[in-house]
Amino acid sequence: MLCPPTTQRKDVFKALAPLNVQRAWQASFAMICLLPGLSMAQSAGHAQLQEGARAWLAAQQRISADALQATPLDPRLHIPACTQNIQYDLPFGNRQSVRARCDQPSWQHFIQVMARPDATPAAQANTATTPAPTVAKVNPGMVMRPVLVANQAIKRGTLVSPQQFTVVEMALPAGESTYLSDASGLVHMELQRDLPAQTPLRSYDLKAAQMVRRGQQVMVSVGEGKGFLITLRAEAQQDGVMGEQIRLKNTESGRSLTAVITGLNAARAL
Numbered sequence: 001m002l003c004p005p006t007t008q009r010k011d012v013f014k015a016l017a018p019l020n021v022q023r024a025w026q027a028s029f030a031m032i033c034l035l036p037g038l039s040m041a042q043s044a045g046h047a048q049l050q051e052g053a054r055a056w057l058a059a060q061q062r063i064s065a066d067a068l069q070a071t072p073l074d075p076r077l078h079i080p081a082c083t084q085n086i087q088y089d090l091p092f093g094n095r096q097s098v099r100a101r102c103d104q105p106s107w108q109h110f111i112q113v114m115a116r117p118d119a120t121p122a123a124q125a126n127t128a129t130t131p132a133p134t135v136a137k138v139n140p141g142m143v144m145r146p147v148l149v150a151n152q153a154i155k156r157g158t159l160v161s162p163q164q165f166t167v168v169e170m171a172l173p174a175g176e177s178t179y180l181s182d183a184s185g186l187v188h189m190e191l192q193r194d195l196p197a198q199t200p201l202r203s204y205d206l207k208a209a210q211m212v213r214r215g216q217q218v219m220v221s222v223g224e225g226k227g228f229l230i231t232l233r234a235e236a237q238q239d240g241v242m243g244e245q246i247r248l249k250n251t252e253s254g255r256s257l258t259a260v261i262t263g264l265n266a267a268r269a270l
Contacts, residue, residue, distance in 0.1 A: 046073045049086070053098040053111040056088040071112035071177075080105050091185045097177065097203040106244065110203045114177045142171045146181040148201040156194050159209050159264070160186045165201060178202040188242040208241040211261050218248060220259050222269045234259075234267075245270070 050070035058065035073079075082102035091099050101108040148165040162183035172179060180201045190209035195201065212218055213236065220234050234248035240261045248267065249256050259267035 046075075046077070046079065049073070049079060049100055049109065050111055052086055053088055053100055053113050057090075057098055057113045060090075067116055068113050069116045071114070073109070073111065077109070079109065080107065082107075097180070106241075108208055112177050112203070114175055117175070141174060143174050144169050145172050145179065146170075147172070147179045148181060148183060150195050150197055150199050150201065153197045154191055154195045156191050159188075159190050160206070162186055168200075170200065178204060210239050211242050211264050212236045212240045212246060212267065214238050216265055217251075218259075218265050218267050220248060220257070220267050220269050221262075224268055 050073065054068050054070045055065050058068055080102075083104045084102065087101045087103075089099050089101070090097065098111045098113050099108055100111060146167045147170045149168045151164055151166055154160065154164060165183060165186070167181065167183070170179075180203055186206070188209050188211065189206045192205055192207050195205060216236050217233050218236050219231055221229060221231050223229050232250060232252075234250050234257065237247040237249055237256070240246040242261055242263075244261050245258055246261060246267070247256060248259055257269055259269045261267050
């Protein structure tokens with residue numbers, strides 16, 4: 001969208017409209033010109049994150065990146081620029097939900113990466129001796145897969161555990177990859193939304209749990225691996241997730257210290 005100067009229109013408008021109306025019109029006009037630039041920058045960041053996840057998973061599977069496609073991220077999602085290398089992994093035990101993590105600033109997002117429908121299978125040369133899966137012959141559009149289903153209603157912000165879910169076989173679209181089936185990926189995760197009973201769990205329902213919150217008392221171990229071990233209480237000066245370094249304050253001495261989060265309201269001094 002081009003927003004060239006419109007001097008003649010502004011002069012006419014100033015002559016006809018009160019001062020406060022002129023200012024409101026000018027502010028609206030400037031915002032309309034600015035929004036496309038912001039949207040383009042945000043889209044570029046999304047595309048870079050998707051391409052990074054696709055290239056990483058292709059390298060892990062030793063296949064061409066052209067054989068994979070990444071599901072577009074929510075356009076409303078703002079992703080700050082990462083000042084370090086973005087780290088990728090597969091936290092849920094499947095080969096579709098790729099987690100992208102940044103340490104500075106601290107954030108993580110999940111990208112769904114799956115095989116392209118038109119991609120040529122790597123084992124095409126052996127199709128004469130390798131029969132196609134029976135499920136695909138019966139119904140190419142749906143497949144039976146194990147899915148984690150909530151045993152009861154779970155509130156947003158709850159620290160989830162494998163005991164809260166049951167594995168159930170469900171018929172899902174062949175290209176659907178957001179449903180989770182491996183309960184081992186639930187460790188140190190919390191819900192981002194309310195989850196009704198008997199509802200399947202998806203990757204975007206979860207985020208890394210806040211193991212320590214600012215202002216809370218934290219049990220800190222000091223001297224581990226140095227031949228002695230003591231514990232003390234300290235007040236958290238910031239929020240943190242598992243494995244993250246945070247600042248704390250010794251409530252007795254008033255001194256500050258840095259520690260790594262090792263559990264719920266627990267940390268190890270550095």
